[in-house]
Amino acid sequence: MKSSSAVPLSLSLPLSARRYTGYEAMPFFEGLLPEDDVREAVARQFHVSAMRPMELIRVLGKDCAGDVVILEEGDSCDLPGEAAYVPLPNTLEEIVRYPYGAIAQLRAEYRLSLAGGQEKIALFHDDRAPLDKGWFAPLAGAPSSHIIKPQIADRFPLLASNEFICMEAARAMGFEVPETAIVLGEHPLFIVRRYDREMMEGS
Structure with missing residues (x-):
C-alpha cells in the first residue's frame, strides 16, 4: 500500500517498492531488542529462543523505540485509548527493593521490554501525580512515557547515578536533554522521560 506520508524505518531501509530480505532488514530489528543477559532473561520468560x-x-514489538509498532498478522493496529493502562500503585518502591524481580514480573505480565544491555522497563506516568505515584503499565501497544533503569549491574555499581549526573551536566552546559530524575534507595533508579514520545494536546 502506497502512502504520501510514508517514512523509512531507517537509513539502511529506504522506501522501496521491493520487499527487503531478512539479511537486509535484520540489523534494524535486532536494534530494537535487549542484549546479552537481559536478552537471555527475556527469552526464558517468554519461552522463546534468544537466537x-x-x-x-x-512478543515485545508493541512498544519499541521510536514510532514503531510491530504486530503479528491479524493483530489490531488501532491506536489504544486511555483505558489501555493498568495502575501500578507501588511500582517504584518494588523496583527499588527488588529490581530484577519487579521488572521481570512487569515484563512477563505486560510484555514490556526495551533494547540495550541494561535492565530497564518502560511505563507511563501521570504527570499530575508526584514521581513516586501515578505509574501505569501500558497495554495493547499503548505508548509509555518514561524509562526506568535500576542500578543493579555489579560491573558498574554507580551506573544509574552516573547517567543522571551526566545528563544534568549536559543540561547545565546548554544541551537539550530529556527530563530526568534519580530515586535513591537500596537500588537507585534513573528515570528519563522518553524523547521519542510526544504528548498531544487533549491526550
Whole structure:
C-alpha cells in the first residue's frame, strides 16, 4: 500500500517498492531488542529462543523505540485509548527493593521490554501525580512515557547515578536533554522521560 506520508524505518531501509530480505532488514530489528543477559532473561520468560530475534520481536514489538509498532498478522493496529493502562500503585518502591524481580514480573505480565544491555522497563506516568505515584503499565501497544533503569549491574555499581549526573551536566552546559530524575534507595533508579514520545494536546 502506497502512502504520501510514508517514512523509512531507517537509513539502511529506504522506501522501496521491493520487499527487503531478512539479511537486509535484520540489523534494524535486532536494534530494537535487549542484549546479552537481559536478552537471555527475556527469552526464558517468554519461552522463546534468544537466537531467534523475530520470535522476541513477536512478543515485545508493541512498544519499541521510536514510532514503531510491530504486530503479528491479524493483530489490531488501532491506536489504544486511555483505558489501555493498568495502575501500578507501588511500582517504584518494588523496583527499588527488588529490581530484577519487579521488572521481570512487569515484563512477563505486560510484555514490556526495551533494547540495550541494561535492565530497564518502560511505563507511563501521570504527570499530575508526584514521581513516586501515578505509574501505569501500558497495554495493547499503548505508548509509555518514561524509562526506568535500576542500578543493579555489579560491573558498574554507580551506573544509574552516573547517567543522571551526566545528563544534568549536559543540561547545565546548554544541551537539550530529556527530563530526568534519580530515586535513591537500596537500588537507585534513573528515570528519563522518553524523547521519542510526544504528548498531544487533549491526550
